[in-house]
Amino acid sequence: xxxxxxxxxxxxxxxxxxxxxxxxxxxxxxxxxxxxxxxxxxxxxxxxxxxxxxxxxxxxxxxxxxxxxxxxxxxxxxxxxxxxxxxxxxxxxxxxxxxxxxxxxxxxxxxxxx
Amino acid sequence: xxxxxxxxxxxxxxxxxxxxxxxxxxxxxxxxxxxxxxxxxxxxxxxxxxxxxxxxxxxxxxxxxxxxxxxxxxxxxxxxxxxxxxxxxxxxxxxxxxxxxxxxxxxxxxxxx
Numbered sequence: 029x030x031x032x033x034x035x036x037x038x039x040x041x042x043x044x045x046x047x048x049x050x051x052x053x054x055x056x057x058x059x060x061x062x063x064x065x066x067x068x069x070x071x072x073x074x075x076x077x078x079x080x081x082x083x084x085x086x087x088x089x090x091x092x093x094x095x096x097x098x099x100x101x102x103x104x105x106x107x108x109x110x111x112x113x114x115x116x117x118x119x120x121x122x123x124x125x126x127x128x129x130x131x132x133x134x135x136x137x138x139x140x141x142x
Numbered sequence: 143x144x145x146x147x148x149x150x151x152x153x154x155x156x157x158x159x160x161x162x163x164x165x166x167x168x169x170x171x172x173x174x175x176x177x178x179x180x181x182x183x184x185x186x187x188x189x190x191x192x193x194x195x196x197x198x199x200x201x202x203x204x205x206x207x208x209x210x211x212x213x214x215x216x217x218x219x220x221x222x223x224x225x226x227x228x229x230x231x232x233x234x235x236x237x238x239x240x241x242x243x244x245x246x247x248x249x250x251x252x253x254x255x
């Protein structure tokens with residue numbers, strides 16, 4: 029929620045446009061990637077995930093793209109709505125980590141304008 | 143409602159005081175986690191519990207202790223609070239499967255003065 033405010037990169041998007049949120053991950057051994065959405069005052073919510081053997085995965089209005097060559101992950105939101113305003117985090121999980129510990133990015137604040 | 147429940151939602155402590163943050167999940171998940179969230183730093187793992195009866199340190203365990211009381215409950219204790227522990231604390235749980243997806247609680251906002 030509000031605790032990840034001032035120092036976050038911000039993406040301002042007009043309602044109805046598509047949003048693209050980017051994330052650079054650090055561990056080339058990571059084999060599992062997740063996007064979370066965090067609305068103000070709430071805990072993170074799972075949006076979509078992708079395994080390292082995939083390049084693209086689609087959900088409802090969202091698409092995740094994975095480029096392992098440059099260790100880059102992106103989340104595309106189609107027809108952005110006011111309810112999409114939130115902080116978005118990427119997270120990576122390692123193949124060698126059987127306990128499911130995730131490494132989180134700092135997040136991107138998405139602001140949807142009318 | 144099914145999910146992860148954290149109490150309290152807000153707390154103010156004086157330096158040196160102690161307190162326990164409570165977390166309970168009713169989804170029959172094996173693994174539970176405590177994270178802290180600070181501005182611009184994302185979520186950092188404090189402690190985790192892969193199953194009932196086991197706990198392990200995460201990235202930032204200093205100043206904290208945990209107890210996995212049973213399969214449902216995983217508490218986080220601050221023995222002597224410091225201003226550096228001012229943060230938002232999130233508990234999460236995960237079913238043991240091929241998915242890494244966590245279910246998070248709504249958080250505890252802690253201020254140490």
